[in-house]
Amino acid sequence: MSKTQTGKTQISRRTVAKGAAWTVPVIATAAAAPAASASVVPGQSSAGPVQVACKLTSPVPLEATWTLTLTATTPTSVSPGDAIPAPSLTATVTTDDQSGDLLRQLGVTSLDGTSTAPYTVSGAIVNPGDRSATLTVPPTDVDPEGTGGLTTTATGAGAGETAGGSAGSIVVTLKPFDISLTAHGGAFDGSNIAGTCTPPDGTVLAPATQVK
Template identity: 45%
Template structure:
């Protein structure tokens, strides 16, 4: 692949930077992910159920190096959300899980650069709409546990974390939680930290779940 060839022509210092960057990108989408909704169980909420999973595709790049990956990445996102909450009730942040799979080109480059493991954190964007006191964009902090880069195939990571606490509106309605873009800071086995940015591809339904406010 073209990016692989470019890496092989770099100096040792540049190769080390890209090695870390590629590892970051690979883990990122998990970090993807992605994303976390903002509503969950409150003292006056209904039973908690698993919302999703919603499977989405992203375009990812290394923001510090300018490297763009051609193959899309996939994030499978789910979260614990209550089925309903009382009007005006406090809604604690939910537990979020994002399973992310890299594109083939990113995985191949990681192996070519002899990357063995990667791990880190992700700032996952999401949004709230409808019957919530402050609708709009949010960010959930996710952790990407260390994962080994396989000898063949794509790289899959599973990130987890918690979304922000919210307050339901004072009148009945519906809260809609949607997944958004994300960034990640990932560390490779060489100790290099790289920065990744992933953008949700267009024409997808990114709705993770809804909560009834009664």
């Protein structure tokens, strides 16, 4: 993301050598990668869709209610003491209609940027406490003929963890997250759209990973 040649076509020694050389770093990389514990059962958890209270500080002050859906590749279950791989995170945020229409009226044609997403890990985990993930928003087109809210999708990774020594649940609680987007086109071309969005208290990823 290969084509096998047949018939009288001959594969040269040079071609074989090139192929062998290409596989060396791949094999080396695979050998260096730590093997996942067989007791770590892959899974996925999510939060949302939930309404988040957003306060923008630039380019103009704005308060609005947007919608967040967050998914994470957290294991369904692990054994005590297991190493838990860093989860892949995907956050989809949709603005309210007024915010989306305002950006169109100002001639914004695309957005890109980052989001800093803190969260707390508690329960059956070694070193519970606060964590933070940096998510990337790729270039996202704004349809000038569209109406209503705009949707951006940010991706990144959380922190790897170690399961605690006894059975229980690993709870991931969302915290207010920052957004920093660059607007392209129109009156705000090159401007930074910055602010903080706050999810409801107690918003958690579900289902929680079980240590058993």
